[in-house]
Amino acid sequence: MAKKKVFAISNALSNGIEETIQAAHDYSGELRVEVVPLKRIEVDPENPRDLALTFEDANHGISPTDPQYARKEQEIESLQSIANSIKDQGIINPIVVYKFGEKYRLVAGERRTLASIIAGKTDIQAKILDSKPNDLKIRLLQWIENVERSDLSLWERLNNLEKIVSAYFEKNNLSKKSISVTELSNLIGCTKPHAANYKAVLDADPGLKQYISTNQIRSLEKAALIATIQTSDLKEHALNECLAGANLKRLKAIAAQKPNKIAQIKKSVESRGRQTTSVNLGITKNVGVAQLVLDSILKNNALSPIAIHFKQVDWNDYRAINNTFKQLVKKLEELHT
Amino acid sequence: MTKIVVNATHKGGEGKTTNSIILAEYIALVLGLKTLIIDMDPQANFSGRYIKMEYDPSYKGGKIPALHPDYEPLVDKDWDGRSSIANIFYGEEVVPYPTSITNLDLLPAHSIKLQEAEAVTKNEVVEKVHLQLKRFLELEDVQNTYDMVIIDTPPSKGPLTIAAIKAASHIVIPAQMEQFSIEGIYGMLQLWKQETYCRTPNNPITLVGILPNQVRDIKLHKQFLSGLRQGKGLGDYVMPHVIKKRAIYTEILVEDANPKSIFELPANNVARNEYETACRYIMEKVNHGEEKGVRN
Ligand SMILES: Nc1ncnc2c1ncn2[C@@H]1O[C@H](COP(=O)(O)OP(=O)(O)OP(=O)(O)O)[C@@H](O)[C@H]1O
Ligand SMILES: [Mg+2]
Numbered sequence: 098m099a100k101k102k103v104f105a106i107s108n109a110l111s112n113g114i115e116e117t118i119q120a121a122h123d124y125s126g127e128l129r130v131e132v133v134p135l136k137r138i139e140v141d142p143e144n145p146r147d148l149a150l151t152f153e154d155a156n157h158g159i160s161p162t163d164p165q166y167a168r169k170e171q172e173i174e175s176l177q178s179i180a181n182s183i184k185d186q187g188i189i190n191p192i193v194v195y196k197f198g199e200k201y202r203l204v205a206g207e208r209r210t211l212a213s214i215i216a217g218k219t220d221i222q223a224k225i226l227d228s229k230p231n232d233l234k235i236r237l238l239q240w241i242e243n244v245e246r247s248d249l250s251l252w253e254r255l256n257n258l259e260k261i262v263s264a265y266f267e268k269n270n271l272s273k274k275s276i277s278v279t280e281l282s283n284l285i286g287c288t289k290p291h292a293a294n295y296k297a298v299l300d301a302d303p304g305l306k307q308y309i310s311t312n313q314i315r316s317l318e319k320a321a322l323i324a325t326i327q328t329s330d331l332k333e334h335a336l337n338e339c340l341a342g343a344n345l346k347r348l349k350a351i352a353a354q355k356p357n358k359i360a361q362i363k364k365s366v367e368s369r370g371r372q373t374t375s376v377n378l379g380i381t382k383n384v385g386v387a388q389l390v391l392d393s394i395l396k397n398n399a400l401s402p403i404a405i406h407f408k409q410v411d412w413n414d415y416r417a418i419n420n421t422f423k424q425l426v427k428k429l430e431e432l433h434t
Numbered sequence: 435m436t437k438i439v440v441n442a443t444h445k446g447g448e449g450k451t452t453n454s455i456i457l458a459e460y461i462a463l464v465l466g467l468k469t470l471i472i473d474m475d476p477q478a479n480f481s482g483r484y485i486k487m488e489y490d491p492s493y494k495g496g497k498i499p500a501l502h503p504d505y506e507p508l509v510d511k512d513w514d515g516r517s518s519i520a521n522i523f524y525g526e527e528v529v530p531y532p533t534s535i536t537n538l539d540l541l542p543a544h545s546i547k548l549q550e551a552e553a554v555t556k557n558e559v560v561e562k563v564h565l566q567l568k569r570f571l572e573l574e575d576v577q578n579t580y581d582m583v584i585i586d587t588p589p590s591k592g593p594l595t596i597a598a599i600k601a602a603s604h605i606v607i608p609a610q611m612e613q614f615s616i617e618g619i620y621g622m623l624q625l626w627k628q629e630t631y632c633r634t635p636n637n638p639i640t641l642v643g644i645l646p647n648q649v650r651d652i653k654l655h656k657q658f659l660s661g662l663r664q665g666k667g668l669g670d671y672v673m674p675h676v677i678k679k680r681a682i683y684t685e686i687l688v689e690d691a692n693p694k695s696i697f698e699l700p701a702n703n704v705a706r707n708e709y710e711t712a713c714r715y716i717m718e719k720v721n722h723g724e725e726k727g728v729r730n
Binding site: 118121 | 638
């Protein structure tokens with residue numbers, strides 16, 4: 098008798114659990130909010146400011162002899178509505194500061210801080226970092242704050258992640274263009290399988306990314322699976338099934354198919370039926386591919402006379418794209434009679 | 435600081451209410467600590483153990499707490515005589531109910547009011563609900579009156595459960611050793627993780643662990659448990675003691691049960707012993723292992 102498996106936590110779930118616990122340990126306290134006296138907050142002299150108004154001005158009023166008097170007056174004016182809402186209900190979004198001796202230096206939230214002073218408050222809610230954060234750290238904080246938000250799409254998460262990765266390269270003076278799975282898992286505090294999924298999707302071709310950007314693919318696991326299929330036939334097949342709503346299990350089954358099997362089936366279908374006398378230029382759901390084909394053709398100098406007809410294509414509209422290609426074939430046929 | 439233990443999992447029927455009851459009674463009866471219990475579940479099962487819950491005339495199937503024993507209709511003109519934890523979401527005063535157990539006070543549920551709080555979706559309102567229980571428990575009055583607070587939550591991951599976790603110093607996740615429980619465990623781990631991000635070092639949130647409940651001597655349960663214990667990272671958070679499935683844990687909840695609490699059973703009673711061991715473990719975590727005098 099086959100040994101019955103009574104209990105199994107699925108891989109995805111057990112990875113998820115491990116990753117959750119790991120992240121809890123790694124980032125404990127990183128988003129903590131404390132109440133900080135306003136008089137201990139200062140701007141970071143190394144950071145550019147867009148306001149002329151100083152904390153001093155907000156506290157004691159603008160000196161009439163101040164050369165920037167008019168501008169500062171206007172700035173106070175523009176902060177008044179935030180100040181009123183702070184008076185009523187405090188700040189909703191805490192500011193971000195880092196410890197600097199006895200003081201706290203601002204990372205984010207200058208306007209909220211000034212408005213709180215104007216509102217007559219003595220303290221403010223702040224996320225406190227232990228030291229001045231670099232760009233990478235700031236992005237990582239945004240990541241851990243946002244990653245759990247269910248309203249963030251896969252595309253938005255990927256965009257955040259791309260920024261994190263480039264900040265990481267910059268910080269470490271790395272010139273390479275691709276991050277390793279281990280680096281990525283360390284960076285964002287997740288398990289390697291999860292990081293591998295992110296990496297696969299980060300490295301995916303523009304066609305696949307297009308579907309993610311339009312929210313036609315929302316699942317990281319599915320996107321990663323499709324991205325890693327090597328055979329283009331199978332990949333296309335999996336992509337189409339995914340767009341039609343196939344679940345992960347089904348996609349895995351497709352990915353596991355032997356590539357030549359599909360090719361064989363196709364062949365046997367093609368060899369039946371009547372004799373073929375025309376060429377089908379193929380079908381794709383991938384707008385990126387269509388775009389690539391058109392661009393490549395138009396790069397051909399010999400075809401410059403027809404290029405003018407294809408300057409403005411609405412790449413969001415499949416019907417318009419189809420018409421464009423019909424027209425393209427027609428023009429090409431005209432040139433090649 | 436008053437320590438606050440929350441029993442939570444969004445999977446239903448795992449033992450949140452049972453564990454809230456027994457842990458609270460252990461703390462009040464055995465440890466002799468002044469304890470406040472809070473029922474955040476609109477089902478109001480926890481409340482029903484300690485005070486009479488009445489059917490809500492304005493809401494079919496809903497429950498409201500009976501009149502407070504201290505209520506005097508002739509004097510208390512600004513109060514309708516009922517008080518529930520839901521009041522904190524409406525800016526109203528709360529008045530804990532005494533229970534028949536020494537040292538144990540209750541803030542009961544109020545079905546419709548809690549459901550309304552659970553159903554809020556507007557961002558600003560959600561945030562208010564999330565923080566309201568924490569603010570309430572931080573009040574000096576509450577801190578000075580109670581040593582411990584035990585909170586029972588609804589089977590959800592919604593605003594009421596989040597509010598409880600935001601207020602908590604410790605979390606216990608009761609779980610049956612069956613496939614679907616894992617979802618509840620995972621959901622709670624995520625809430626715990628998100629909350630650890632926001633805590634300061636002097637106000638941490640501690641995951642006491644998963645309490646295996648209703649365990650039977652069958653292969654299914656044993657394998658599930660050992661699967662949990664071997665889970666990477668997870669093993670540390672599976673409590674070393676388990677609660678078996680025993681009729682007495684249900685029987686003792688009926689109104690005319692005698693004795694009324696398992697801590698009134700003889701000290702060598704198997705069920706009492708088993709649960710007392712688990713409670714002791716939870717309290718060790720709560721006290722960071724430091725010895726706390728038993729005032730009994
Ligand atoms: N160890 C146990 N042995 C036997 N019965 C138990 C045990 N633990 C709980 N029960 C019973 O199982 C049922 C569900 O338990 P309980 O009400 O504590 O779960 P819950 O998580 O609070 O449920 P809900 O999600 O509905 O609030 C109850 O009838 C309870 O008496
Ligand atoms: Mg319950």
